[in-house]
Amino acid sequence: MDWTLSHSETLQVLKSMGIEIPTDTKLSGDALEKRLRDALNAAQYKDRLPSPFDLHGLPAWPLKRPNEADTRARSLFEAVQRGNMQEALQVYETKKAGGSTVPTLYVDPFMDLRQTMMGLGKYLDDGLRWCVLQDQEKEHCAVNLRVLSVLEVNERTPAFVVLYRNFDKSTALEGIDWIDEQVDTNPSEVGEVMLNVNATPLEQRLLLRVLKLNASLVPSDFKVERRRTEQSFKVSVLLPVGPLEYDALARLNVNLGCAVCGKRATSRCAGCQSIAYCGSECQRSDWPDHKITCRSLKGGTWRTIRLRSSMPGQDGKWLGFINRHTSTSLGFEGSATQRSIRKLDGSNPPPNTYDDKPFLVKFQVALVLAGLPAHMMMYDRKRTFQAFFYLEDDAWVYADFVREMEGPRGGYGGIKMYRWAKRVSEWELSVCLDREPGTDTKW
Ligand SMILES: [Zn+2]
Ligand SMILES: [Zn+2]
Structure with missing residues (x-):
């Protein structure tokens, strides 16, 4: 009986830890093994053990x-x-x-x-x-x-x-x-x-x-x-x-190479620039899956917004919200609860687990009785990303977002919408504003 984790089991384990590698990845056995080792060390918070x-x-x-x-x-x-x-x-x-x-x-x-x-x-x-x-x-x-x-x-x-x-x-x-x-x-x-x-x-x-x-x-x-x-x-x-935790997820989710096979990526899809491949063979094989995203991004208007990590005066409120990927019971000095709160106090940028790849973001405004709400919240499906967009940071672009939500491509009573977005810097997100995602968005 073989007691080592097989290739597909390793991928399954990594996925259950929040590290998604394509199932037909050709990442070398060694590279995959290293990622598993890093992930298991991170899951035991070994970087914070006393040293030696x-x-x-x-x-x-x-x-x-x-x-x-x-x-x-x-x-x-x-x-x-x-x-x-x-x-x-x-x-x-x-x-x-x-x-x-x-x-x-x-x-x-x-x-x-x-x-x-x-x-x-x-x-x-x-x-x-x-x-x-x-x-x-x-x-x-x-x-x-x-x-x-x-x-x-x-x-x-x-x-x-x-x-x-x-x-x-x-x-x-x-x-x-x-x-x-x-x-x-x-x-x-x-x-x-x-x-x-x-x-x-x-x-x-x-x-x-x-x-x-x-x-x-x-x-x-x-x-x-x-x-x-x-x-x-x-x-x-x-x-x-x-x-x-966020930093480990971010570190272990990057450099995945070709979106299909995991080998070194050499080109991006010319239609949307949002996905990388090792060559034309992989790109062709991915087209049936990618075309929906690709077409929904093509020719879209991208707007860059400034990110905020918290709402003013309500930091604690969202603590439970991000708990899934934040440990609060470590008992290590300078970590644990302190770390997660610091992540919400506005001085740390929202974590980035996507590198520069596009991901789906849900935008949602608070319900207000009159006038514009002063901020909107955004998050991804996995809730590893959560941030806010303040009206005061860019009133014109903010108004464009509200108009989009209230218009025919918005829906949900004009208070939320799903859009493709990609991180352009620690504090900035580029959003494909006028294209519906064209993919399942029930979250
Ligand atoms: Zn490939
Ligand atoms: Zn494309």
């Missing part, structure tokens, strides 16, 4: 002990949560309740990984130290994992030092042998012998990828006490996992 990161020097996490009141103890289930966990919690609860009712919408390897971390946190809170991640049929593959220690990176960041090994049909007996030894060693845990965390084969492969990546955080002289059945187990570290 030394497991020897970290204090033990104050663990909860079952049936014991300890005011110092802190829940790991809570500590591993990152970003907007509402959606993840919802899925977690659904899974716990029955499993099979999980809507296919949530078949998302990255979300699965985040839930596994929550599951582990919960088990540790309950005093358990080992578990088996297994696919639902409970016969194809499994990852056996024992938590050796939980260390405190900072108040909100635990590090789980783990011993692990993956098993398939041919080695299943050794896996069971290990379970027997755990049960013998910790009779008190027998009540929960089936410590099964449901994990699809893809999720297991992703977890193994993370463990392999994080093995470099374990110093070579780190002492590990292995039990009899653990001689071939590997040691690694697990850290909380959460959504990628």
